[in-house]
Amino acid sequence: MAKILCVLYPDPVTGYPPAYARDSIPSLGEYPDGQTLPSPSAVDFTPGELLGSASGELGLRKFLEEQGHELVVTSDKEGPDSVFDRELADTDVVISQPFWPAYLTAERIAAAPKLKLALTAGIGSDHVDLDAAIKAGITVAEVTFSNSISVAEHAVMQILALVRSFVPSHEWVVKGGWNIADSVERAYDLEGMDVGVLAAGRIGQAVLRRLAPFDVRLHYFDTHRLPAEVEHDLGLTFHPDAQSLARSVDVVSIHAPLHPQTYHLFDAGLIGSMRRGSYIVNTARAEIVVRDDIVKALESGRLAGYAGDVWYPQPPAADHPWRTMPHEAMTPHVSGTTLSAQARYAAGTREILEDFLTGRPIRDTYLIVNGGELAGTGAKSYTADGSASPGTGK
Structure with a gap:
């Protein structure tokens, strides 16, 4: 037994x-x-x-x-x-x-x-x-x-939460305010933006399919290129590497597994190559990004927002800097x-x-x-x- x-x-x-x-x-x-x-x-x-x-x-x-x-x-x-x-x-x-x-x-x-x-x-x-x-x-x-679509839905939700500045708006309601200008000073439409997915496996493809109706320009990088008919149906632009993807989009949604090739991929150098005011959503693994480089990029304005539900270690310490960094929409690891x-x-x-x-x-x-x-x-x-x-x- x-x-x-x-x-x-x-x-x-x-x-x-x-x-x-x-x-x-x-x-x-x-x-x-x-x-x-x-x-x-x-x-x-x-x-x-x-x-x-x-x-x-x-x-x-x-x-x-x-x-x-x-x-x-x-x-x-x-x-x-x-x-x-x-x-x-x-x-x-x-x-x-x-x-x-x-x-x-x-x-x-x-x-x-x-x-x-x-x-x-x-x-x-x-x-x-x-x-x-x-x-x-x-x-x-x-x-x-088993929970791939659950994660994909969460990623789309967090993309919208960042771009539309949902969290600050909700906080004004909780505080009893009606501060419209404060709520919208960082709010934009997702429509017309370039949105990229890093790794187009089951979750990444589900994110792409759910974003297509938002009239965005969709991009992706994966070590295994998707069939031509899928690229055509979704209007996808393929990139040969993560570096090309990162500098070509307004939003990156990360869905790669963690292994030596993705460990700390999004460091200060890669983040610095992105468009000023870009957003990163990471529902994959926290160690794909460099923790403190994310914080610095948000504080400097290089990134407009960061969201996700993956931390390292899990659960994170009470003083983990992602709990208090600006312009975040983090959740516990609940997407899946x-x-x-x-x-x-x-x-x-x-x-x-x-x-x-x-x-x-x-x-x-x-x-x-x-x-x-x-x-x-x-x-x-x-x-x-x-x-x-x-x-x-x-």
């Missing part, structure tokens, strides 16, 4: 919700690219419940305990005396989330000799040291596409963990566990590392060069 260690974010400060704002969530047939939704044998939750917090347990306890497995769920993941570190030594499976990552460093992997599967409830596995996982023969998997998304990534987590625990092959699109090498989606999205991937440690 297996021991499964599940690290989830804490419950709401008011306690686990006894009721929800809506009675149901929409039922989807398939993802936009035709990939089928998760297909476990059953689920022990009602879609729309809060499954991603500690009390939600991803709806896994009944299923696992009926099969004789042990499930340990915690939100205590920091330091050598944390529940996570104490339980890791004899754990077979670690389940974590990109929103509340349990960083599986090379040191932690070395301290977990029984570990066979690192599973991300959601998408994004850079909190796992993939090189160390490869060397240790650990399978790494994630629930591909709506109640709608949770139903999908919880079901996908159970599907992966069912396959793994019974010795069946895990769906190829869910695989990041398998059999001592990058596999499935991982082979397309990550690199492994024998050194630790940036961002995997703290």
Whole structure:
């Protein structure tokens, strides 16, 4: 029998919700690219419940305990005396989330000799040291596409929030004011702007498709160029590299995975090449930008705004400068963990566990590392060069 260690974010400060704002969530047939939704044998939750917090347990306890497995769920993941570190030594499976990552460093992997599967409830596995996982023969998997559209919607929302200066306007309402001039002194129309997407995978393409009706000029860079018909349908301009994209647009939305080629890509030099008054939205990974260079660019006016929901480390310290820098529209890492998304990534987590625990092959699109090498989606999205991937440690 297996021991499964599940690290989830804490419950709401008011306690686990006894009721929800809506009675149901929409039922989807398939993802936009035709990939089928998760297909476990059953689920022990009602879609729309809060499954991603500690009390939600991803709806896994009944299923696992009926099969004789042990499930340990915690939100205590920091330091050598944390529940996570104490339980890791004899754990077979670690389940974590990109929103509340349990960083599986090379040191932690070395301290977990029984570990066979690192599973991300959601998408994004850079909190796992993939090189160390490869060397240790650990399978790494994630629930591909489960929350991609959720993230795309969040990115579009934050683009509009920055350009239209929504946050300051809302703050005047909360303060009891009616300060129209103060609200609009930094507000513009998105219409007619050049908007670029860095990495046009599932999320990036979804952002492009949602922005097309806004009558903007769309640009993108990706290491794999999109088909000509897609470029034509969306009116896309392809750029050969991130540098060309950055200096050609008013808004950049970042959707690349974190690996050595994207680590600290947006530094003072690249930001300085952008049009004065540009905006950056980053719902990918915080370490793709240089933290303090973002702050300086906002303070100097080089950037007009920065938004996103990814931080490093996660959660960030109370004095993290992005909490107080000017012209920001930051959120906690919530874009991919709506109640709608949770139903999908919880079901996908159970599907992966069912396959793994019974010795069946895990769906190829869910695989990041398998059999001592990058596999499935991982082979397309990550690199492994024998050194630790940036961002995997703290």
